[in-house]
Amino acid sequence: xxxxEVKDLKKSYYDSEEPTHALCGVTFSIRKxxxxxxxxPSGSGKSTLLHLLGLLDIATSGEYIFDGKKISSYSGDxxxxxxxxxxxxxxxxxxxxARTSVLENVKLPLSYSDVPESExxxxxxxxxxxVGLGERMSHQPSELSGGEKQRVAIARALxxxxxxxxxxxxxxxxxxxxxxxxxxxxxxxxxxxxxxIILITHETSTAEHAERIIRxxxxxISTDEKVKKRLSVNDEFLK
Amino acid sequence: xxxKHILKTALVGLRTNRSRSFLTILGIVIGITAIMLVIxxxxxxxxxxxxxxxxxxxxxxxxxPGREPxxxxxxxxxxxxSLKLKDVVALQNKANVPDLKVIMPTVFGAGTASYGSDVYxxxxxxxxxxxxxxxxxxxxxxxxxxxxxxxxxxxxxVIGSKVVxxxxxxxxxxxxxxxxxxxxxxxxxxxxxxxxxxxxxxxSMILMPYTTAQDYLLGIKYFxxxxxxxxxxxxxxxxxxxxxxxxxxSHNITDPTKDDFTVQTQQDLANRLSTITSALTWFLVAxxxxxxxxxxxxxxxxxxxxxxxxxxxxxxxxALGATNRDILTQFxxxxxxxxxxxxxxxxxxxxxxxxxxxxxxxxxLNLNWQFVFPWxxxxxxxxxxxxxxxxxxxxxxxxxxxxxxxxxxRYE
Numbered sequence: 001x002x003x004x005e006v007k008d009l010k011k012s013y014y015d016s017e018e019p020t021h022a023l024c025g026v027t028f029s030i031r032k033x034x035x036x037x038x039x040x041p042s043g044s045g046k047s048t049l050l051h052l053l054g055l056l057d058i059a060t061s062g063e064y065i066f067d068g069k070k071i072s073s074y075s076g077d078x079x080x081x082x083x084x085x086x087x088x089x090x091x092x093x094x095x096x097x098a099r100t101s102v103l104e105n106v107k108l109p110l111s112y113s114d115v116p117e118s119e120x121x122x123x124x125x126x127x128x129x130x131v132g133l134g135e136r137m138s139h140q141p142s143e144l145s146g147g148e149k150q151r152v153a154i155a156r157a158l159x160x161x162x163x164x165x166x167x168x169x170x171x172x173x174x175x176x177x178x179x180x181x182x183x184x185x186x187x188x189x190x191x192x193x194x195x196x197i198i199l200i201t202h203e204t205s206t207a208e209h210a211e212r213i214i215r216x217x218x219x220x221i222s223t224d225e226k227v228k229k230r231l232s233v234n235d236e237f238l239k
Numbered sequence: 240x241x242x243k244h245i246l247k248t249a250l251v252g253l254r255t256n257r258s259r260s261f262l263t264i265l266g267i268v269i270g271i272t273a274i275m276l277v278i279x280x281x282x283x284x285x286x287x288x289x290x291x292x293x294x295x296x297x298x299x300x301x302x303x304p305g306r307e308p309x310x311x312x313x314x315x316x317x318x319x320x321s322l323k324l325k326d327v328v329a330l331q332n333k334a335n336v337p338d339l340k341v342i343m344p345t346v347f348g349a350g351t352a353s354y355g356s357d358v359y360x361x362x363x364x365x366x367x368x369x370x371x372x373x374x375x376x377x378x379x380x381x382x383x384x385x386x387x388x389x390x391x392x393x394x395x396x397v398i399g400s401k402v403v404x405x406x407x408x409x410x411x412x413x414x415x416x417x418x419x420x421x422x423x424x425x426x427x428x429x430x431x432x433x434x435x436x437x438x439x440x441x442x443s444m445i446l447m448p449y450t451t452a453q454d455y456l457l458g459i460k461y462f463x464x465x466x467x468x469x470x471x472x473x474x475x476x477x478x479x480x481x482x483x484x485x486x487x488x489s490h491n492i493t494d495p496t497k498d499d500f501t502v503q504t505q506q507d508l509a510n511r512l513s514t515i516t517s518a519l520t521w522f523l524v525a526x527x528x529x530x531x532x533x534x535x536x537x538x539x540x541x542x543x544x545x546x547x548x549x550x551x552x553x554x555x556x557x558a559l560g561a562t563n564r565d566i567l568t569q570f571x572x573x574x575x576x577x578x579x580x581x582x583x584x585x586x587x588x589x590x591x592x593x594x595x596x597x598x599x600x601x602x603x604l605n606l607n608w609q610f611v612f613p614w615x616x617x618x619x620x621x622x623x624x625x626x627x628x629x630x631x632x633x634x635x636x637x638x639x640x641x642x643x644x645x646x647x648x649r650y651e
Contacts, residue, residue: 051645054558056557056558056643056644056645056648057643057644057645076562076563077562077563077564080557080560080561080562080563081560081562083558083559083560084559084560085560089558089559091648095551095554095555095648097552097555098255099255100251100255108555108556108559109559109560111244111248112556112559112560112561112562112565113560117243117244156559160560
């Protein structure tokens with residue numbers, strides 16, 4: 001079953017006099033539980049695609065069906081609700097709230113959900129423990145390493161039990177060891193918990209954790225193929 | 240988002256920028272403190288003045304020579320010698336003013352008093368034996384002059400506390416003779432100090448029968464004031480009308496605009512004074528409000544900076560499921576909380592300061608100054624400061640809620 005179906009999706013920006021066509025008609029679909037990497041040079045439209053898929057923005061034209069629902073007709077508030085329930089984000093720059101503890105950061109999506117407040121603590125703690133930061137619960141982001149910050153961000157993305165996790169260059173600001181650690185957590189979420197993962201990266205080594213790689217060039221898909229030799233959590237390479 | 244959590248989020252937002260929040264609040268605190276001070280001190284001053292005026296008794300009516308001038312050219316308004324003995328006789332007639340209880344003609348003028356080689360500038364105040372009752376005076380030594388003294392133009396004087404100090408020092412003045420304008424007077428009583436700020440200060444006065452003062456000292460045949468009291472307050476309006484009517488007949492006046500006297504009740508005076516103090520108070524409140532307005536602009540400025548600075552946070556919250564409304568409420572609540580906290584601090588500070596001033600005024604200036612907690616000012620201050628939060632926080636909050644999650648996350 002497809003969780004994401006995209007038909008001839010286009011996005012143009014009209015900020016300046018000359019419109020910028022960031023995405024010039026892409027068509028593909030992603031199965032539930034699939035791990036897809038989107039690659040491409042800067043300016044290829046991969047960030048724009050992520051924003052559209054991640055329900056942060058509305059396409060100029062084309063069709064986007066998310067979890068069986070046509071997205072183009074959704075209002076801002078309906079999109080916010082859908083993002084909260086179905087989607088988790090992991091950003092390159094972590095985007096944690098400063099001067100706010102790890103636990104409170106992870107609780108943030110819960111505060112915009114319909115989950116009763118009495119359950120927030122339990123859920124947030126479980127998510128922090130799942131990324132291996134049980135000892136760091138009350139630390140502030142400034143007291144954490146880059147890798148730890150990204151794991152907090154993953155815990156935050158997980159806390160509402162979403163169907164899809166979008167990861168935008170999650171290892172971009174990390175050293176290679178922390179990067180591998182973060183990728184192994186993401187891969188485990190895919191393999192053990194069946195989360196659909198959509199990963200944006202420009203590093204082939206990171207992209208090869210995925211089952212499938214979609215390459216974008218100038219706003220169109222150049223290749224869309226299975227990864228022949230997938231990197232695995234247990235690979236010697238990761239250790 | 241539950242309202243409890245919205246409040247918590249806003250509070251956390253303010254706490255993470257503690258020093259900025261404090262400085263932002265300061266403008267509101269100063270504005271509200273100033274308004275509280277002005278209202279409290281205004282009310283205190285009004286109470287003081289009114290208690291002085293009403294100390295004479297609200298059943299008191301004063302007749303003053305002359306009328307209130309109708310314009311700058313109305314020179315004839317000043318008939319200083321219009322009140323004569325025949326007027327007093329006419330007013331005393333029960334057929335003319337049935338509600339009259341007491342009538343007391345008074346005269347006053349300046350003069351010097353001496354005892355031995357000591358000389359002191361005094362006010363000579365001539366009245367009748369009723370003066371002690373009407374002004375609620377109690378001699379700390381001796382007894383007031385009597386009706387017989389008034390009838391016989393007795394050479395007797397009651398002297399105020401400063402006159403005692405300057406002429407006698409620590410000696411007992413009772414029975415001593417002092418010279419006023421070259422004429423000898425026997426001191427029959429002395430008065431205790433009336434205290435500063437009193438409307439009727441007898442400290443530098445020499446009180447004596449009006450007959451004596453008129454004939455021997457001032458050389459006049461008219462009165463400066465006629466003071467009348469009725470049995471009770473409710474008779475004041477009818478008695479005022481009767482007095483006016485009687486004096487017009489006595490002076491052969493048919494055109495009321497040509498009156499050569501003014502009938503003034505204590506209530507008139509009190510009303511007039513409280514109108515003046517209220518007008519002054521509200522004028523000062525208006526001036527103090529400028530500080531509040533400036534404080535409000537400060538809040539808007541800081542909130543706009545805060546919104547720009549927290550673009551990433553706003554974008555993140557939106558990406559995680561916050562609606563425009565959630566963001567709007569969060570930032571609006573931060574602004575309202577800031578101003579409301581500022582308002583509360585201002586109210587407390589204003590109350591404490593005006594209490595301290597009230598204590599200081601009563602202690603060092605010997606005024607009977609009552610501290611008044613301005614409930615109306617406090618309620619208004621709280622309302623106004625919350626309103627300022629809504630008004631000046633509204634625009635920045637609107638800007639925050641309109642931010643797109645992508646723009647916000649891209650912002651560096």
